[in-house]
Amino acid sequence: MSLIVPNRKRGDKKGGARRGENNRIYANPLPLVFSQTESYTSYILDLFGIPNILVNNPSCEGVFDPITRSVWITSSKDSMILWRRGFFGKGDLSRSEPSWYARQVNARKAAGKYMTSEEIREKRRAERKQFKLDRAAAIAQAAAEAEAAFAEGREAAPAVIPSGATWKPQISAVEELPNPSVSLQDDYVEVPEDKLEDIEHLQLTLQEAFFLIWNLDCLSVVDPATVAIIFSHIAFALKCLQSEPMNLQSIWRAFQATYCSPHVPSIVSNACEGRFDNPFLVNYAAYHYYRSLGWVVKGGIKFCVDFLLYKRGPVFHHAECVRGGRSYPLIEDPADQESSPFDLSNSSPFSWSWLSTVNRVNSQVQKTLILTYVTIPAQSRMSPDLIASPACLAHYSVREVVLRRFIPARMRD
Template sequence: MASNRNRGSQKSGARRAENNRIYAHPLPLAFSNPEPGSTFGYVLGLLGFSLTKIENPHCEGVFDPATRSVWITNERDSSILWRRGFFGKGDLSRSEPSWLARQISARKAAGKYMTAEEIREKRRAERKQFKMDRAAAIAKAAAEAEAAFAEGRQAAPAVIPSGATWKPQQLGETAELPEEAPDDKDEDDELEPLKDVEHLQLTLQEAFFLVWNLDCLTVLDPQTSEPLSLQQIWKAFQNVHCVPPELPVYTNRFDNPFLVNYAAYHYYRSLGWVVKGGIKFCVDLLLYKRGPVFHHAEFGVVVIPVYEDSRDQESSPFNLPNANTFSWSWLSTINRVNSQVQKTLILTYVTIPSSSRVSTDLLSSPACLAHYSVRDVVLRRLIPARMRD
């Protein structure tokens, strides 16, 4: 038993070391220092100079207004942006673009063994069957107890399946696994080679952070395939929330959804958190200390816009989520969901500057973001079973 545990820990340690090597860079920009012991570097260091080099990957993406995202179709760029900061997600995957690897694995399996997706679906089916069997056993025991009480006799002991003792039903003798094909080499040779049709999909907040703060992403126009300038990107990302964008009611608005969401995204990214979407847990953002490869998200963030001037909210053409007063039942529901998955809920209040105080001319550039303020409130739900100590 001890040897098995040692092998398991070694395997886990080896996998952890491999992840640390692959995901060593927290951002797409990589920094390299001169070789240690270099006399020239030592002299320059004494003079106050640095020989640190910045490696900029210069990735490219295509702006897609329909999905409000930027598509990274180059395999090299997708790998860099995911492995250096966990930016974006595969459009055919849950997180990392792994569609091609999963298809290759499924083709190799071909009935010989189960893939990871098949194992997951099997476990889900087993859990569903266990809940159904337990509910049926409970209903049967209740009916037996009522019948025994009516007849004036003692009820027979009920057997309720538990997670530790319950086992899924085994296949019958007739339901055997299919026999292995005699020789399918020729069939494998005839299979067409797989083509990677997946792309990395960046949110507008992620794309603008890479463009404006790191200068490592070039966004191309979907019509002309020409690079967009920072000014064009700034306007295009706001216009996707304006339908149609030429209406005067949408112009010069500090409460544009892109600006509000980017203020919250930039706030946490600048503090070193890995920020991902949190729709799965009924929140706007998830905060990871290092990334989804290493551990689960520690915090769930709900972005709450707050108008500095109530008149701006009355005249707003945007229906910002959570801008109006929310109910305690809504808040308790979201808090309960995140508590069950061991996440701490954060209410992030983004204050929208008043148009009467701040000139709307600042909206022509990202300089207007300096007038937004972000405050966060941590909300925890009391769970007596976990918090007795």
């Protein structure tokens, strides 16, 4: 596995007037909120060194979908809790934050007056594009003026080239920019305002879901066999016929089973059962490792990598680290690799051409590549009963190797 860290020393924070508001909205790093009551009883307990801490557990509920290898959070309340307290999951109709409903409401209001994160990003990109056009026009005009002055034998007037620090979008240019509330909406559905419903759900990866279930105990997962999924031409609805949640052992087996039989995920074949090189175990070992160190772990398909790591979250910083490029599972016993029913990606050594390509791309986006190696314990030295519980994760080890491309022109200092 691999990671990426920005090379730049400044500018990694996301600016804007909403920073203070984001600090208030995303103040809790995890779904569990700890608070202490101020009362006479708590004061007496503090004198004896007994903590009087209250734990607010949101107790969210999701539906396991083995086809997409994910857990769906259909309640908008639970979705916002998991997103705002640790940035877990991704909106299925949004880029990251589940904001489809807000975008639909904004499109019916004052044309971008209330903007979501996706709309702010599109507006910023449009302004950046306009700046490049203005700068190119100014450079062409200055070159034409210099050429005319040279032909006439006079001194050319000083050229004014726009810079990124001083350039401001003109009113006429802004009016020509596409409305971000409308141009963004590839998934826009024309629905009367009085009948507008939030049809988006939060989609958790199996690693995120199991972290919330096993470590924080704030998520319960409903058995997919008790859930009917009803699709229509504009939306889908989930109707829980029986709200009996799965226990930890059944979740542990079901999450591993999704990598065993692609056609019938609920069936675990004998060849796949009890394997320590199951992709779910390998990916979760890396996910748990970085989450336990305080990183916010997100999917890294944007950079063709496995994971993006943020210090606090996407709304505060750009990606600090990415478990990028490739996954690197290390199998202790070569015999396990030969008998493995899984096609573990990147289990073979990478080529130098690939490493040079990835390292060069990462230097252009000002990030540092980190290769993460997950050591898989040998089947021969492990008890077959150990893998029946999450206790087997203690036998996995994670190591990192940081790679940076040496650029002489930039690193002389």
